[in-house]
Amino acid sequence: METKTHIALVTVPVYSHLRSILEFTKRLVHLNQNIHVTCINPTFGSSICNNVKSLFESLPSNINYMFLPPINLEDLPKDIHPALKVEATLHRSIPSIYDVLNTLHSSSKLVAVISDGLINEVLRLTKKLDILAYSYFPSTTMLLSLCLHSSNLDKTISSANKDLLEPLEIPGCIPINSTDLPDPMLDRSSEGYKIFLEANDRFYLADGIMINSFLALEETTIRALQEKEDEGIPSIYPIGPFVQNVSCDNGSDLEYLQFLDKQEKKSVLYVSFGSGGTLFSEQIIELAFGLELSGQNFLWVLRPPNKHGVIDDLDSGEYEDEILYNFLPNGFLERTKGKGLVVPYWAPQIEILGHSSIGGFLTHCGWNSTLESVVNGIPIIAWPLFAEQKMNAVLLSDGLKVAIRPKVNENGIVEREEIAKVVKNLMVGEEGKEIHQRMEKLKGNAIDALKENGSSTMTLTHLALKLESLGSHLGT
Missing domain, CATH: 3.40.50.2000 (Glycogen Phosphorylase B;)
Structure with missing residues (x-):
């Protein structure tokens, strides 16, 4: 029987992120049907809502999924910011994620783990298993460049980011005013800023980072990062755009x-x-x-x-x-x-x-x-x-x-x-x-990027062939 290339996918309980990473996964297994994916999904709350269920119920047969037991968040304030609730869920899910990855790897020899960029602590777990670790980055290459260079930028900034008078120069990007930086960067003295820097440093553990963008959209930034791969920047794979290809079949009476x-x-x-x-x-x-x-x-x-x-x-x-x-x-x-x-x-x-x-x-x-x-x-x-x-x-x-x-x-x-x-x-x-x-x-x-010979399709096809080759090697 033909050996399947088995990959684990780790998601985050944010609907927009789920949509993006699942569309990527469907595209991956469509381009290479010898790849089999198991989705591991942290959860919070007592039940999985209908819009999330519909995302998973529409997946093809070579994508399996499991929901981890819900994380108990009753100790958190009732009016906590939803982002902090997600952050707590992800942090508390790490032990369960590692147990599942370890079990999957022991039973079927995982080739690689791909995790959402919000939970890049999985990259560290994957390295413990001595298999390939990838990050799926569902946002812009511009933001990725900021993340990859945030520690260096921190060393060059002497005042609080929110008080910077000159626009910030991010490698490969147009200048950006400090007030337009992501929320954690607006106060360099905060705990959130420290966590932000630590999380960004973990991206360097990745064997590659897949971006939901395409070459013609952010070519200067993509090229700038790819040119720095010899300097330790992980391999960059622009493979988007991934947009949910569904419509509501409710007739014209809406x-x-x-x-x-x-x-x-x-x-x-x-x-x-x-x-x-x-x-x-x-x-x-x-x-x-x-x-x-x-x-x-x-x-x-x-x-x-x-x-x-x-x-x-x-x-x-x-x-x-x-x-x-x-x-x-x-x-x-x-x-x-x-x-x-x-x-x-x-x-x-x-x-x-x-x-x-x-x-x-x-x-x-x-x-x-x-x-x-x-x-x-x-x-x-x-x-x-x-x-x-x-x-x-x-x-x-x-x-x-x-x-x-x-x-x-x-x-x-x-x-x-x-x-x-x-x-x-x-x-x-x-x-x-x-x-x-x-x-x-x-x-x-x-x-054009998504055509058979388009830049994104070719990039993802080559990556899929690499993973399949590794899977075949493990199966021999």
Whole structure:
């Protein structure tokens, strides 16, 4: 019987990360069907929610999966930031992950372990087993360059990052203001910053890092890292874009489809802050008035306000739709009826972005959403909320020039007049037309990267052949 090349995959309990790494895994086994994958999934809470179950139930037969026993987080504060809850879950899952990896390796001789970049402590565990260790990096090469160079950058910075007057020079990247750095870097005296540096140093344990990006999108940064492989930088594999290739088979009776079908081509602004992003109450009010003032058509996915700017993306909604609408200005739904539609909590983003009436995307700049916009050629209004999203916004607006970024006032609010101006500029202004042309070119580049002889497909094919060769060697 033919020997299968067995690989273990370690995920993190964040829906956006799960979507990305599972799409990568499906692509890997599609390109080389002699590869068999076992997904190991840390969990928290008492049950696995339906949207996560659907991700795993759609996997092909050569991808198995298991959910680790839920981590008990009852000792944590009730209002803890969701990111800290994930961090605690991952840290407490390490012993269980190691036990599973050890068992799998003993029984079937694992060739390699691929772990999400958020849980790169698995790289250290994998080295103990003396097998190949890879990291799957679901964000930009720009962020990866920052991570790989963060210790060196730390040594060259004498003041707190948030007080830097000069833009920070990250190898291979456009300069970035200190205020646009990821959250842990904004206070060099914090424990979070120390943890950030330590985690980044672990990337050097990897035999390779796979990035959900493609050559034409970030060529300068990718080349800069690849040229430093002789200096200890792990091998870099740009293999994206990975975008979930599904749509909702619910017919044309859905309200959002009826609304979109009535609109002219490229006339609707889609407004969504990802699988978990949201705004605080005052900003929701300003956004509503800004959309109304712009006079443009819009489809807005609304979530309840939250002080952290994020709700748990693996939980369901806590408000009834009617109560959720109470966070909007009085009379807003009536005044915008016909021109705008508000959808509570969730909408099938991939299907919406692919609709012919969508002409712009107001997004939090999460990397999944960004790539979904790119592959559909949709211009962007960049509205970052947390994590590395401000860096993504810089790449989109200043680097690739496919986005407009609204100005924030001294109180951290984007005012309604600014919102209306930016929306009109993107949807019907001259700058918007130029952005659309550049985004259409990126769309073509993304399609080309995934063709049979495209840069991403060739890169992943060569990596899969390498893993298969090692698997065959183990099987002899």
